[in-house]
Amino acid sequence: MEPSLGTYFDDFTRRDWQTRDPDSVSEPVRLALVGLGWFTREWALPGIQRSEFTEATVVTDVDTDAVDAFTSEHDLTGVSPEEFKAGTVADEYDAVYVATPNATHLEYVEAAADQGKAVLCEKPMAASLDRAERLVAVCAEHDVPLMVGYRMQTDPAVRRVKDLLEEGFVGDVVHVHAAMSQVMLGELSESTDQWRLDSELSGGCALMDLGVYPLNTTRFVLGADPERVSGHTRSVHEAFSEVDEHASFDLGFPDGVQAHCTVSQNAQHASRLELTGTDGQLILDPAFYEREAREVTVVRGEMEADIEFDPVHQLEEEFAYFGHHLLTGTPFSPDGEHALVDMRVLDAVYESADTGMPVTLSE
Amino acid sequence: MEPSLGTYFDDFTRRDWQTRDPDSVSEPVRLALVGLGWFTREWALPGIQRSEFTEATVVTDVDTDAVDAFTSEHDLTGVSPEEFKAGTVADEYDAVYVATPNATHLEYVEAAADQGKAVLCEKPMAASLDRAERLVAVCAEHDVPLMVGYRMQTDPAVRRVKDLLEEGFVGDVVHVHAAMSQVMLGELSESTDQWRLDSELSGGCALMDLGVYPLNTTRFVLGADPERVSGHTRSVHEAFSEVDEHASFDLGFPDGVQAHCTVSQNAQHASRLELTGTDGQLILDPAFYEREAREVTVVRGEMEADIEFDPVHQLEEEFAYFGHHLLTGTPFSPDGEHALVDMRVLDAVYESADTGMPVTLSE
Numbered sequence: 001m002e003p004s005l006g007t008y009f010d011d012f013t014r015r016d017w018q019t020r021d022p023d024s025v026s027e028p029v030r031l032a033l034v035g036l037g038w039f040t041r042e043w044a045l046p047g048i049q050r051s052e053f054t055e056a057t058v059v060t061d062v063d064t065d066a067v068d069a070f071t072s073e074h075d076l077t078g079v080s081p082e083e084f085k086a087g088t089v090a091d092e093y094d095a096v097y098v099a100t101p102n103a104t105h106l107e108y109v110e111a112a113a114d115q116g117k118a119v120l121c122e123k124p125m126a127a128s129l130d131r132a133e134r135l136v137a138v139c140a141e142h143d144v145p146l147m148v149g150y151r152m153q154t155d156p157a158v159r160r161v162k163d164l165l166e167e168g169f170v171g172d173v174v175h176v177h178a179a180m181s182q183v184m185l186g187e188l189s190e191s192t193d194q195w196r197l198d199s200e201l202s203g204g205c206a207l208m209d210l211g212v213y214p215l216n217t218t219r220f221v222l223g224a225d226p227e228r229v230s231g232h233t234r235s236v237h238e239a240f241s242e243v244d245e246h247a248s249f250d251l252g253f254p255d256g257v258q259a260h261c262t263v264s265q266n267a268q269h270a271s272r273l274e275l276t277g278t279d280g281q282l283i284l285d286p287a288f289y290e291r292e293a294r295e296v297t298v299v300r301g302e303m304e305a306d307i308e309f310d311p312v313h314q315l316e317e318e319f320a321y322f323g324h325h326l327l328t329g330t331p332f333s334p335d336g337e338h339a340l341v342d343m344r345v346l347d348a349v350y351e352s353a354d355t356g357m358p359v360t361l362s363e
Numbered sequence: 364m365e366p367s368l369g370t371y372f373d374d375f376t377r378r379d380w381q382t383r384d385p386d387s388v389s390e391p392v393r394l395a396l397v398g399l400g401w402f403t404r405e406w407a408l409p410g411i412q413r414s415e416f417t418e419a420t421v422v423t424d425v426d427t428d429a430v431d432a433f434t435s436e437h438d439l440t441g442v443s444p445e446e447f448k449a450g451t452v453a454d455e456y457d458a459v460y461v462a463t464p465n466a467t468h469l470e471y472v473e474a475a476a477d478q479g480k481a482v483l484c485e486k487p488m489a490a491s492l493d494r495a496e497r498l499v500a501v502c503a504e505h506d507v508p509l510m511v512g513y514r515m516q517t518d519p520a521v522r523r524v525k526d527l528l529e530e531g532f533v534g535d536v537v538h539v540h541a542a543m544s545q546v547m548l549g550e551l552s553e554s555t556d557q558w559r560l561d562s563e564l565s566g567g568c569a570l571m572d573l574g575v576y577p578l579n580t581t582r583f584v585l586g587a588d589p590e591r592v593s594g595h596t597r598s599v600h601e602a603f604s605e606v607d608e609h610a611s612f613d614l615g616f617p618d619g620v621q622a623h624c625t626v627s628q629n630a631q632h633a634s635r636l637e638l639t640g641t642d643g644q645l646i647l648d649p650a651f652y653e654r655e656a657r658e659v660t661v662v663r664g665e666m667e668a669d670i671e672f673d674p675v676h677q678l679e680e681e682f683a684y685f686g687h688h689l690l691t692g693t694p695f696s697p698d699g700e701h702a703l704v705d706m707r708v709l710d711a712v713y714e715s716a717d718t719g720m721p722v723t724l725s726e
Binding site for chain 2: 248264281301
């Protein structure tokens with residue numbers, strides 16, 4: 001049965017996962033921030049501060065000057081990576097947010113797990129599949145909860161698209177198109193001395209950094225994992241000589257749905273997710289950037305509705321979910337096993353791009 | 364050098380291919396219409412009548428009752444297919460428009476070529492590659508001009524998108540997404556007794572009937588032909604048991620551009636062509652249906668412009684081009700050789716869908 005129109009109008013941005021009243025939280029989850037890049041400074045910390053379920057208490061980064069400057073402005077304890085790993089101030093945090101270059105997530109997650117701290121690790125989990133598997137294993141061995149930072153999964157616009165799909169509002173999904181592109185060297189930093197261009201640190205660029213959005217969001221809204229993938233990568237600009245500047249990949253889902261995804265670190269800024277079903281279409285455009293409000297279009301037959309709503313702060317929602325689930329002892333939906341599927345797909349896309357052949361994913 | 368803004372504002376729908384003044388035409392090209400389906404009745408005949416370069420004089424169809432009814436309403440000579448092939452009224456037409464089921468184009472084109480008449484053949488040219496090759500060969504043998512009915516190529520919106528691409532307005536194209544879908548059994552006719560569902564007559568359904576739009580339009584605006592294709596087809600509804608209900612395919616172009624195309628005969632009506640370049644985006648949405656006005660969006664950096672213009676009658680433009688080029692002795696751009704590339708690609712997509720492997724196209 002379809003929910004009433006009022007459900008969508010009055011409560012579009014509802015937290016359907018929230019069982020505990022935020023006002024009842026007297027002791028929020030205390031977080032150590034690992035990695036002080038622009039995303040941590042401009043998005044993660046404000047998100048943690050806005051969320052009633054979390055607070056930031058500790059920060060570390062290999063750039064100790066940056067840590068000093070940051071702690072002089074914010075009420076946080078700054079430590080060196082060595083001190084963090086040694087657990088010097090472990091009594092000051094309950095959980096750890098890891099937002100370093102992909103290749104160095106593991107060493108901090110190992111330290112956090114050893115300290116018995118819950119982990120929120122940025123995506124992709126690692127620069128390679130085998131290290132991602134070790135990361136999941138080490139959290140399991142120490143029995144610490146692991147969430148991976150898929151901010152689209154806690155965005156209400158994405159959750160409402162998933163709701164509409166699940167209630168059959170557009171019939172059976174037939175095709176998916178997803179695209180995400182930006183001018184990385186213009187929009188973020190013009191410096192070519194950044195870890196995303198270093199294959200050792202990143203494991204890849206367009207696909208690892210952006211590809212995970214079309215991939216994971218499509219998996220999330222469809223509630224299914226791809227069985228077969230094919231991919232292409234390409235680099236033209238010299239800054240991308242070590243890594244993929246452009247990538248495209250197709251995902252074959254169990255019921256035959258094909259998702260066509262393209263990503264680029266050097267093309268017009270854009271992001272779009274378009275799901276075409278037997279009875280309608282659901283479109284998110286813009287879809288994927290934290291710095292833009294999502295817009296949702298619902299099409300069915302001759303009718304088309306553009307849904308406008310108060311945008312949320314995506315990182316507030318993500319950290320609220322993390323803190324809430326820790327405080328209530330609820331398992332995370334985007335956990336390590338869930339994130340490993342993405343790592344296997346990304347690995348297979350690079351393999352397919354190398355061989356020119358599609359890759360079947362085994363269970 | 365970029366043309367002035369005024370060129371786009373004042374003359375968006377210009378016929379850049381037109382060298383002869385339409386008002387100077389006293390003897391337009393006389394056309395025999397072969398095949399009296401809904402498209403001929405509702406779109407081709409009005410297009411021929413509106414165009415100053417053409418007029419319709421003769422009509423034939425296997426349904427002779429339909430021909431009788433039609434000629435009682437329109438000033439046309441009706442003949443049986445046998446009479447047409449025998450050239451009974453060949454002195455009443457200069458050229459032949461063939462719009463029968465795909466598998467029967469060839470027999471009428473053979474007759475027209477034998478009569479020395481120019482041909483405008485609907486796309487796809489035939490239900491199979493080998494018959495398409497024979498169709499092109501027979502026109503060459505009889506030295507009759509052959510055009511294939513790619514109505515997007517004479518649509519000014521598509522031509523302006525091509526102009527913008529060629530002048531580098533959006534930089535180098537990186538990725539293309541193209542989609543076309545409809546509820547065939549609802550929008551056109553609810554009867555399942557139609558030739559598009561008969562694999563012998565059609566050669567396929569979603570891919571043959573719709574796939575040719577994303578494919579040919581992408582080729583046209585990029586000015587390039589794909590080197591490598593992969594594809595998937597799928598049928599769920601029992602009406603499509605003989606043919607592909609849904610299809611998707613990727614085209615790999617020489618410079619590495621990947622075009623991701625999806626088509627469906629049983630999904631929400633939609634059509635879109637999205638070209639993402641290093642410096643901007645060009646979007647046609649709606650893109651491909653004759654019964655909808657095209658809308659063009661131009662994006663570059665932070666700027667976005669929705670271009671509104673007086674829609675043309677697509678078939679008037681196509682037939683005007685055909686008649687104009689015959690009267691002026693100008694070769695057609697969408698000729699038989701051009702159309703054979705599509706036939707090879709469609710054939711390769713079906714092969715790829717069968718084998719699960721990509722197909723490299725040889726020259």
